[in-house]
Amino acid sequence: MLLFFVVGLVVHLIFFASIFDIYFTSPLVHGMTPQQTLHPPPAKRLLLFVADGLRADTFFALDEHGLPRAPYLRNLIKTKASWGVSHTRVPTESRPGHVALIAGFYEDVSAVAKGWKENPVEFDSVFNESMYTWSWGSPDILPMFAKGASGDHVFTHCYLAESEDFAAEDATKLDSWVFDHVKAFFRSAQSNQTLLRKLHQDKVVFFLHLLGLDTNGHAHRPGSREYKDNVKKVDEGVKEMVTLIEDFYGNDDKTAFIFTSDHGMTDWGSHGAGHPSETLTPLVAWGAGVHHARENLVLDPGSTEWNLENWRRLDVNQADVAPLMAALIGLSYPLNSVGVLPVEYINSSNLFKAESMLTNALQILQQFKVKMAQKKQTTLPFLFLPFSLLSESKQLDIVRKARSYIHGGNYKEAMELCRTLIDFALEGLAYYHTYDRFFLGTSLVVAFTGWILYVILIIMKTNPSIIRTSSSYTGVSSIVLQVMVLRFLVQLYCFV
Ligand SMILES: [Zn+2]
Known part of the structure; x- marks a missing residue:
């Protein structure tokens, strides 16, 4: 019984700690190259x-x-x-x-x-x-x-x-x-x-x-x-x-x-x-x-x-x-x-504004790239699903197009394109940041279900009368079982 209690405590502590792993992770990544507009700024x-x-x-x-x-x-x-x-x-x-x-x-x-x-x-x-x-x-x-x-x-x-x-x-x-x-x-x-x-x-x-x-x-x-x-x-x-x-x-x-x-x-x-x-x-x-x-x-x-x-x-x-x-x-x-x-x-000048927007877009894109590389590294290759809206070729394509707009003096179009790139990159950052959330959450629910089934099994083993007579369901064991099922449903609800 003591062993059972200790195992139970450890399992619950692991589950509790996993909440921090799922929700309280830092969104910050490191290793990006600094991005700066090369045109002279208006203020000193x-x-x-x-x-x-x-x-x-x-x-x-x-x-x-x-x-x-x-x-x-x-x-x-x-x-x-x-x-x-x-x-x-x-x-x-x-x-x-x-x-x-x-x-x-x-x-x-x-x-x-x-x-x-x-x-x-x-x-x-x-x-x-x-x-x-x-x-x-x-x-x-x-x-x-x-x-x-x-x-x-x-x-x-x-x-x-x-x-x-x-x-x-x-x-x-x-x-x-x-x-x-x-x-x-x-x-x-x-x-x-x-x-x-x-x-x-x-x-x-x-x-x-x-x-x-x-x-x-x-x-x-x-x-x-x-x-x-x-x-x-x-x-x-x-x-x-x-x-x-x-x-x-x-x-x-x-x-x-x-x-x-x-x-x-x-x-x-x-x-x-x-x-x-x-x-x-x-x-x-x-x-x-x-x-x-x-x-x-x-x-x-x-x-x-x-x-x-x-x-x-x-x-x-x-x-x-x-x-x-x-x-x-x-x-x-x-x-x-x-x-x-x-x-x-x-x-x-419009040139400065467009260049500044491009710098902003490249700087956020850098974070997206580093975040994606990190996620790729920690995920099994066949399980990795890249963010579909911003593939490598699409990144290159948008940056190249924005640059050519700037060279051609189409600053408004360039800025709009940079804004699109920023939106995609931010969406992608959120995608990779919450990438494991579903997997971890599902694991947690499965683990909890397993744990509850295990407890039910232990109760049935120690109280065989539960299986033999349905009338004994009015007993203490039945209350425990009902509490466990209720708890499971609450847990499931909280996760969803
Ligand atoms: Zn205050």
């Missing part, structure tokens, strides 16, 4: 502002007096910026949000088992691909991008976690801390030749992580005066930073700016789930290489509630921000990025 440097926990509606909507909550940024939307809603995915947490924005992929689910804060797997990011990145903000966010980076080129300036108390009374101090330190940094650069030289190189990124809104939202809820006042503070800070950078670089018009948020927040001050208040975040981009505001020929009913129906709204998925940043300053696209370049944000 990029400033990324992430207002942690800022909801799209609070940011875009006018206040009760009909005034904008972020007047500076709203004015940009109407003049020199492209804007839209960036749609995030669940879990709507800071870490996955930043990974999507900066590395271009949706958080590795295997991170669940390893905790969200640490870097569970090595991944490439816009910061890693940059020449230099300087970042300011929370110690919960910045280090994970510095740790994953190769070489000493991603610099972090964090307040100490334990000294976040300095903002206990007023969370906007978390944001003022960042703005003040950026100002001090550029002041100190004036007398530091080495730093000055680095700052004047191409492909430089500045990242300002602003945690005030998230903290105020948790403490006072997004409908509070504190949260809304914080939006204004952030807006003023962004304005100051833009002036600072433009002055520092002598108004060379070579800086691109992106303002967004990692996730939103519910009315009751929480986030993590998939409610629109959590998944809709603002995106405003302007500066070098970004398209200025465009008026709608037909009013957009989706933006009426924000009184922005006159201005063209360009929604993106959160991971699309990574290739946008890479294209603007001419970086290699982050290797694991699944973001699709939102080409309408870019103000450059």
Whole structure:
């Protein structure tokens, strides 16, 4: 009986562990070649502002007096910026949000088992691909991008976690801390030749992580005066930073700016789930290489509630921000990025746009190829079923055609073809990622059935009366049998 119990326990532990093998596997692959557009990029440097926990509606909507909550940024939307809603995915947490924005992929689910804060797997990011990145903000966010980076080129300036108390009374101090330190940094650069030289190189990124809104939202809820006042503070800070950078670089018009948020927040001050208040975040981009505001020929009913129906709204998925940043300053696209370049944000030649889309397509295709090769290697040859929509000849054919369209000046057709290639490659990546799921699930169901039959056999052996008299079915053994069958059906239902 003891042996039976031990075997039972082991079988169930194996089944339990198999769930992680089936559902919690990392989508990331390694070994791709970096892809970069060879044409000169429109910007030399990029400033990324992430207002942690800022909801799209609070940011875009006018206040009760009909005034904008972020007047500076709203004015940009109407003049020199492209804007839209960036749609995030669940879990709507800071870490996955930043990974999507900066590395271009949706958080590795295997991170669940390893905790969200640490870097569970090595991944490439816009910061890693940059020449230099300087970042300011929370110690919960910045280090994970510095740790994953190769070489000493991603610099972090964090307040100490334990000294976040300095903002206990007023969370906007978390944001003022960042703005003040950026100002001090550029002041100190004036007398530091080495730093000055680095700052004047191409492909430089500045990242300002602003945690005030998230903290105020948790403490006072997004409908509070504190949260809304914080939006204004952030807006003023962004304005100051833009002036600072433009002055520092002598108004060379070579800086691109992106303002967004990692996730939103519910009315009751929480986030993590998939409610629109959590998944809709603002995106405003302007500066070098970004398209200025465009008026709608037909009013957009989706933006009426924000009184922005006159201005063209360009929604993106959160991971699309990574290739946008890479294209603007001419970086290699982050290797694991699944973001699709939102080409309408870019103000450059059609040739540059088409080449950038092709680079994006090749970079995602690289992942598809590596993933397919890996799957092929771990599957018996006669059991391997390749993804039918993107055979090797089809890949070659699409790439060749896209290149010839570009050479012939048919940029629109080239971009459409690249988009098709990206869609196929992403579909193929999902195909190979879930390739074993059916096989593993079926094995699990078969194993469970076998185990239940085995248990039934043991019960019958130890209670032969069950077979002899049907009346004994009212006994304990019958209840056990019924529970087992019920359990099996539930298991089957859960799997399906
Ligand atoms: Zn939060």
